[in-house]
Amino acid sequence: MEDYFAPEEILRHLQNIVDFGKHVMKQFFGEKYVHYGEVVQLPLDFVKQLCLKIQSERPESRCDKDLDTLSGYAMCLPNLTRLQTYHFVEHRPILCVEIKPKCGFIPFSSHVSQEIKHKVCRYCMHQHLKVANGKWKRLSKYCPLDLFSGNKQRMHFALKSLLQEAQNNLKIFKNGELIYGCKDDQDSLSDWNELACHLKPFFFPANGMVNGPHCTRTIIKELIHVITMTLLSSTDSCRAGNVKTVPISRGRSYCEASAFSKELVRNGKNKMESSGLPRGCLLYKTLQAQMLDMLDIEGLYPLYNRVEQYLEEFPEERSTSQIDGPYNEAFYEKLLDLSTEDDGTEAFAFTKVQQYRVAMTAKDCSIMISLSPCLQDECSAQRPVVLASKSRFTFSVSVLDLDLKPYESIPHQNKLDGKIVNYYLKNVQAKDDPMMSNLFKENEDCTLVLHKV
Numbered sequence: 001m002e003d004y005f006a007p008e009e010i011l012r013h014l015q016n017i018v019d020f021g022k023h024v025m026k027q028f029f030g031e032k033y034v035h036y037g038e039v040v041q042l043p044l045d046f047v048k049q050l051c052l053k054i055q056s057e058r059p060e061s062r063c064d065k066d067l068d069t070l071s072g073y074a075m076c077l078p079n080l081t082r083l084q085t086y087h088f089v090e091h092r093p094i095l096c097v098e099i100k101p102k103c104g105f106i107p108f109s110s111h112v113s114q115e116i117k118h119k120v121c122r123y124c125m126h127q128h129l130k131v132a133n134g135k136w137k138r139l140s141k142y143c144p145l146d147l148f149s150g151n152k153q154r155m156h157f158a159l160k161s162l163l164q165e166a167q168n169n170l171k172i173f174k175n176g177e178l179i180y181g182c183k184d185d186q187d188s189l190s191d192w193n194e195l196a197c198h199l200k201p202f203f204f205p206a207n208g209m210v211n212g213p214h215c216t217r218t219i220i221k222e223l224i225h226v227i228t229m230t231l232l233s234s235t236d237s238c239r240a241g242n243v244k245t246v247p248i249s250r251g252r253s254y255c256e257a258s259a260f261s262k263e264l265v266r267n268g269k270n271k272m273e274s275s276g277l278p279r280g281c282l283l284y285k286t287l288q289a290q291m292l293d294m295l296d297i298e299g300l301y302p303l304y305n306r307v308e309q310y311l312e313e314f315p316e317e318r319s320t321s322q323i324d325g326p327y328n329e330a331f332y333e334k335l336l337d338l339s340t341e342d343d344g345t346e347a348f349a350f351t352k353v354q355q356y357r358v359a360m361t362a363k364d365c366s367i368m369i370s371l372s373p374c375l376q377d378e379c380s381a382q383r384p385v386v387l388a389s390k391s392r393f394t395f396s397v398s399v400l401d402l403d404l405k406p407y408e409s410i411p412h413q414n415k416l417d418g419k420i421v422n423y424y425l426k427n428v429q430a431k432d433d434p435m436m437s438n439l440f441k442e443n444e445d446c447t448l449v450l451h452k453v
């Protein structure tokens with residue numbers, strides 16, 4: 001049975017989304033990166049026609065969610081596949097890369113019960129379960145810890161891996177139209193050739209290159225370089241840069257399952273570079289918000305149960321606790337309390353639950369990078385510019401999908417965490433090369449492990 005929501009409930013829900021962007025995410029991520037939009041009213045006829053028109057374009061897996069055609073309320077957002085920073089000459093071609101980076105850190109919480117969670121990141125573990133469940137056909141070599149490392153070599157590897165297996169983590173748009181990503185049955189080689197054809201005029205406008213595999217590789221390299229540079233750029237400053245935040249160095253800075261880490265070990269190198277992210281870049285801000293999950297779901301779940309018990313006893317407290325909004329300044333202020341010492345109070349449990357919801361949101365958001373070619377004499381100090389070998393781009397970086405994750409999804413998170421870890425332990429780690437994990441131990445503890453010969 002479908003849920004029916006009264007128009008005023010839909011309006012409240014949409015207003016909550018806007019408020020959350022405006023009062024919370026904008027503070028964490030920065031003014032320029034967040035576009036929270038506004039709630040608008042639309043004629044019902046228009047909404048119905050729109051719904052019919054887009055139905056065939058929606059991914060099948062999302063079609064269980066119906067579009068609301070009854071309330072007449074909708075969210076109006078800028079088109080983030082276009083440049084956000086300036087009113088730019090519209091007829092210029094625009095390239096947009098959308099990345100859903102997922103969780104970029106390994107839990108550092110002492111509540112974690114399985115050692116593997118301190119070694120292998122959730123994305124890499126989850127990959128195996130997703131392939132087993134048929135969500136994707138192949139494992140991806142992408143590891144979020146490489147992308148969030150700030151080390152260019154690791155970032156290049158992560159981006160190349162995303163280009164090889166885009167899954168739902170990478171999309172590329174040209175002039176607002178999807179040209180890459182979102183297909184599981186893709187043959188990445190022929191797809192790269194097709195992608196390179198689209199990209200060639202952007203990166204080699206003088207057209208001095210012939211086609212072929214060498215040309216494709218060169219163009220893909222240029223693309224990866226440009227994405228890396230924009231991801232490391234700091235085009236905004238915000239309050240969270242000045243307030244106390246979770247030290248980014250907490251937890252391990254690499255994931256044992258990353259193909260990049262494994263390759264290093266195989267080549268006899270045991271030093272994993274993590275150059276660190278510049279404080280102003282969007283990746284850094286995303287990671288900061290993700291790290292509001294300080295207790296891990298294992299430490300958080302008992303607190304969720306405490307909140308549940310309390311609300312059962314005092315249901316009227318649900319509105320004062322702001323679980324369902326309003327997501328205003330006061331809500332934001334409460335999120336800044338980073339203490340992890342449990343004093344046994346409901347207040348502590350409420351704060352940690354809300355922080356966890358914000359962290360979950362940041363773990364599932366997407367980054368949009370829009371690039372538009374510009375000429376040398378058009379560059380000015382106010383316009384961020386990124387250089388490729390034979391071209392230059394002005395760009396904007398934005399964050400997308402910032403609706404606060406529901407309180408009700410916490411039990412699901414808890415179950416899923418167990419499933420991911422158990423599947424990995426049973427089906428993957430058990431079969432892994434034991435030599436490999438010994439090498440990692442050497443690297444981690446800086447002690448010599450003597451192997452029997």
Ligand SMILES: O=P(O)(O)O[C@@H]1[C@@H](OP(=O)(O)O)[C@H](OP(=O)(O)O)[C@H](O)[C@H](OP(=O)(O)O)[C@H]1OP(=O)(O)O
Nearest residue numbers: 061062100102126168360361363364405409413416
């Ligand atoms: O739990 P995860 O990590 O699988 O994330 C879900 C995403 O799957 P992914 O792992 O990115 O393929 C999932 O992505 P897809 O819809 O499968 O592309 C959703 O973003 C889901 O959010 P929501 O429940 O629709 O609000 C996401 O659920 P939340 O956990 O963020 O609620």
Ligand SMILES: Nc1ncnc2c1ncn2[C@@H]1O[C@H](COP(=O)(O)OP(=O)(O)OP(=O)(O)O)[C@@H](O)[C@H]1O
Nearest residue numbers: 058062063065077078079080081098171366400401
């Ligand atoms: N403001 C925007 N500008 C450009 N593209 C967007 C914008 N918002 C969403 N998109 C595109 O639409 C995709 C889906 O967006 P999002 O996840 O926010 O939709 P949703 O409402 O959760 O979808 P669903 O109705 O399937 O649940 C994004 O991954 C992105 O490619």
